[in-house]
Amino acid sequence: MTDALLTLEGLTKAYPGVVANDTVSFAIKPGEVHALLGENGAGKSTLVKTIYGLVKPDSGRMVLNGQGFAPANPRAARAAGVAMVFQHFSLFEALSVAENIALGMDDPPGQRTLSARIREVSRAYGLPLDPDRLVGDLSAGERQRVEIVRCLLQNPKLLIMDEPTSVLTPQEVEILFHTLRKLAEEGTSILYISHKLEEIRSLCEDATVLRLGKVVGTCDPREKTASELAEMMVGSALHVPERTGGEAGPVLLEVTGLSLPAPNEFGTSLRDISFKLNSGEVLGIGGVAGNGQDELIAALSGETLSAPGSVTLETRDISRLRPDARRGLGLLSAPEERLGHSAAPGMSLTENALLTGEIRENLSANGFIRWGKARDFAARIIEAFDVRTPSTETAAGALSGGNLQKFV
Structure with a gap:
């Protein structure tokens, strides 16, 4: 050396x-x-x-x-x-x-x-x-x-x-x-x-x-x-998982004529985007970074509201619903930017899990947070996705990028 x-x-x-x-x-x-x-x-x-x-x-x-x-x-x-x-x-x-x-x-x-x-x-x-x-x-x-x-x-x-x-x-x-x-x-x-x-x-x-x-x-x-x-x-041999066949189910998510102006002078506008996603399908959206992917995710997640009828989930019009309401219906997103967007870096994993899962996981009652259930929810995520962290009380910002992505 x-x-x-x-x-x-x-x-x-x-x-x-x-x-x-x-x-x-x-x-x-x-x-x-x-x-x-x-x-x-x-x-x-x-x-x-x-x-x-x-x-x-x-x-x-x-x-x-x-x-x-x-x-x-x-x-x-x-x-x-x-x-x-x-x-x-x-x-x-x-x-x-x-x-x-x-x-x-x-x-x-x-x-x-x-x-x-x-x-x-x-x-x-x-x-x-x-x-x-x-x-x-x-x-x-x-x-x-x-x-x-x-x-x-x-x-x-x-x-x-x-x-x-x-x-x-x-x-x-x-x-x-x-x-x-x-x-x-x-x-x-x-x-x-x-x-x-x-x-x-x-x-x-x-x-x-x-x-x-x-x-x-x-x-x-x-x-x-x-x-x-x-x-x-x-540390072990890798095997390519087999593709499992199966027929697609009914239409789950439908986007019809979605058009939105650029969110700022450096953003990208969306123009007449339409597609359908059936139950059980994996739909890929390709493109070089900076060509509208972030803006589309914002429109689907509810961070940006769109014209009535442009986004439907199980035939329900969700175009004007905010993110918490969409999460309650089962539509969740994992934005590209992990720190500050997907997760609050200064908050614990339990607190971050609470922010996302409060409605669907019933983590509050009568205006009070059910901290025990929130910690259990965070612990289930950590175990299921092999998130390497000492505890549920670790700050999100202390995790490596890959582990934080798995937690998100």
């Missing part, structure tokens, strides 16, 4: 009832694209937050460029040459590309100089950006370019990428991979997190696999099949 850019030695981080990272050790070489693999709740998020200065480990140490590395915060990590592109972008839609990039820099240059540098770096790495465009007018792929260019302007030695292709088109994925390969050729190390195993096999030359907070294996992913990588992650 003497030639490593970054070495992790026995990193351990525990939360009440959960060991997120258990004596994790591995190394990342200069110019290497290194995959970090693991199931939801395996400890990936905690580990990269430790590297980036967001989490302080309980024990163990890190060595960066031969020197002890213990960043107190992200600013210290950036100063040492570590940059990170998060899965969920931290951008202000009402500001320009240059203004957003300046906000993410510790010591930004003047506007004219910064704009010139943005154009220079974005062209050099095949990520063309107009510094003067509003972020709200950009596609998801272009917004990711803003995050990447913001990192590249700081000349990082290590770039952490967390699920970077989740909102990209196949063409944008190719552009991203070209950029990452160019960075690696120039000596930048990349720590790459993704559940898309074929992408891992295509891009990465080394991989560390986490399971329940521990390193359970390392490999060259190019020499493994996607199935073999998945088995390393879960």
Whole structure:
């Protein structure tokens, strides 16, 4: 490990009832694209937050460029040459590309100089950006370019990428991979997190696999099949479930001529959308992020009300019903944004379960909350979906992204 850019030695981080990272050790070489693999709740998020200065480990140490590395915060990590592109972008839609990039820099240059540098770096790495465009007018792929260019302007030695292709088109994925390969050729190390195993096999030359907070294996992913990588992650052989046949039942949900204006100047309007969902069916709705999926979910869940007759559930018109009334009828949604939308991060799992299940689970009576029943409901969810948490009283924001998604 003497030639490593970054070495992790026995990193351990525990939360009440959960060991997120258990004596994790591995190394990342200069110019290497290194995959970090693991199931939801395996400890990936905690580990990269430790590297980036967001989490302080309980024990163990890190060595960066031969020197002890213990960043107190992200600013210290950036100063040492570590940059990170998060899965969920931290951008202000009402500001320009240059203004957003300046906000993410510790010591930004003047506007004219910064704009010139943005154009220079974005062209050099095949990520063309107009510094003067509003972020709200950009596609998801272009917004990711803003995050990447913001990192590249700081000349990082290590770039952490967390699920970077989740909102990209196949063409944008190719552009991203070209950029990452160019960075690696120039000596930048990349720590790459993704559940898309074929992408891992295509891009990465080394991989560390986490399971329940521990390193359970390392490999060259190019020499493994996607199935073999998945088995390393879960610890057992995987079997594709059989598709079960069966005839569809009666129409359960029907959308007829649904049209809504964009919720804001950066949103997407819905125009004459119609479809039917039968009982027992799974209906997929495809499209690149930012093309109306969020607006459609809002219209179906009741966050946005639509014209009478546009949304019916079991022949009942629910177009003007609010979310709590729709939940009472059995229509529930799991929005994309987990923290703040699907769940209240500062509230316990019991409290979050209460917010959703009060009506259908009969969690209140005569104006009083039945806390015992609410805790039992949360406990059933935790057991049924293998949510890894110490208790029902854990704050939703303390869960890993994958475990919170399962709870939602």
